[in-house]
Amino acid sequence: MINIGIIGVGYWGKNLYRNFLNSQYFNLMSVADSNTMIDRQNYESANVKFSFDARDICNDPKVDAVCIATPVNTHFELAKQALENGKHVLIEKPMCLNSIECLKLIEIANKKNLVIMVDHTYLFSGGVEYIKKCIDEKKLGEICFISSIRINLGLFQQDVNVLWDLAPHDFSIINHLLGEKPDSIDAIGYSHFQNKKEDVVHVALNYKTNKKVFLQLSWMSPVKNRTMSINGSEKMLIWDDLKLEDTIKIYDSGVDQRFENDSSRFLPEYRIGDIYSPRISTSEPLSKLTKHFSDVINKKTPSIMSGEHGLGVVLMLEQAQSSLDFGLNK
Ligand SMILES: NC(=O)c1ccc[n+]([C@@H]2O[C@H](COP(=O)([O-])OP(=O)(O)OC[C@H]3O[C@@H](n4cnc5c(N)ncnc54)[C@H](O)[C@@H]3O)[C@@H](O)[C@H]2O)c1
CATH class of the missing domain: 3.30.360.10 (Dihydrodipicolinate Reductase; domain 2)
Incomplete structure (x- = not known):
């Protein structure tokens, strides 16, 4: 089981939350969202740690992978933080606000032998x-x-x-x-x-x-x-x-x-x-996607929605x- 944390549980992040929670390949450890209106009880009652600060996920040595479902203008900084802390990353589309940011993330992932995948759900x-x-x-x-x-x-x-x-x-x-x-x-x-x-x-x-x-x-x-x-x-x-x-x-x-x-x-x-x-x-496409993310991390298959695919889109x-x-x- 791969320990995963999700950053951002707004409109789309809630779907990722449901799929990772029910996945047989992942252990959903923690969720972070900066929206202080969120009732943390909803997550804690499912045995998932909740924080208002994304750094609590990126800095947690027990977390192997991070899923980022925040607005596009936050993708680069959050993904960079996660990769630099040795986590595999699944990031929402579009990958970043520009191709230079995408290239930097791919470079860090390659250097650290980590997976960066972009959620092109379709x-x-x-x-x-x-x-x-x-x-x-x-x-x-x-x-x-x-x-x-x-x-x-x-x-x-x-x-x-x-x-x-x-x-x-x-x-x-x-x-x-x-x-x-x-x-x-x-x-x-x-x-x-x-x-x-x-x-x-x-x-x-x-x-x-x-x-x-x-x-x-x-x-x-x-x-x-x-x-x-x-x-x-x-x-x-x-x-x-x-x-x-x-x-x-x-x-x-x-x-x-x-x-x-x-x-x-x-x-x-x-x-x-x-x-x-x-x-x-x-x-459900997201259920297939979570399995694919696990297969890519375990080097069973190359990704059809790799960082390079995400870069091509950007x-x-x-x-x-x-x-x-x-x-x-x-
Ligand atoms: N793959 C798909 O089909 C699909 C569909 C919809 C949205 N998306 C993508 O998902 C991403 C999020 O979109 P959305 O519609 O869910 O937005 P949203 O505004 O509903 O949710 C974003 C959440 O991120 C939180 N957040 C923002 N900055 C944060 C930070 N620094 N740390 C922690 N939490 C933070 C917000 O509080 C919010 O709850 C976007 O990149 C969007 O393009 C993808």
Whole structure:
């Protein structure tokens, strides 16, 4: 059993708390959160030590690993403290506020032979696991185009804009699925408020291989939507992460191009075939993630959400942010 402590038990940290508490691979020793409104009894009654000071976890020699689920602007300092004290680290997405901080954490972890992993939870969702297999087995043909919608009313973050809050999910999923990084990134955005933090952002990822990925991200939508469409040269797939059934549908549909004799007139030939909906695993991604963290610490497998994967996502966020900063919206 690996002794673990969690720093930050707000909205997302509570899910990590529940999963580490129930994990057969970890002994959840302690929790720290600076919010003095928290009732420590809730944790102490489950035999978990509680502190308002994260240093109590980072300095505890009995703790082997630390999970950090605090706001992004605190990730670097807390992870650095934990690594320097010899702890393996699982850190929330996005890994840090910039790529230099990510590189420093990876360097410390490598020097000390410790694991640093980033919680890109979606890589363990049944939907992504199925789509990855589909793409690797070329069931959709060659991937040409992906479009993703990730919109909701909020949840507004204090320290980052909607790009840094929501795009880490898509960037991580897309990098994992395609196994290649975009050549360039364009982004435009809009802020409804005086804080000038974009709450609506559209992103385009452009690939040397001619693929395109479009993302629509928003905290200002009256409805929640989590849909990804993937167009392959042979079939099309739609993943609706909010659906309990028919989460994924594969359409044996497409359009073939035909040109009329010697003219340049394009005549589309529509192919409308069967629709297939596979059964998708419904087990909780965070439960798979805790097992993966233990396997990586025990050197049974390399991580699919390593520090390098987290760094790759932050580099894409930086590229998209500079496009936003210099874009027409300013
Ligand atoms: N993987 C996912 O799907 C997912 C989903 C939501 C949020 N997140 C990530 O989780 C992180 C936290 O987001 P959230 O929505 O839970 O935020 P939150 O504000 O609800 O919770 C953060 C908690 O951290 C505590 N905290 C802040 N600074 C601290 C410090 N220095 N020491 C100890 N405690 C401290 C706060 O008191 C709060 O309870 C962010 O990085 C966010 O991007 C990930």
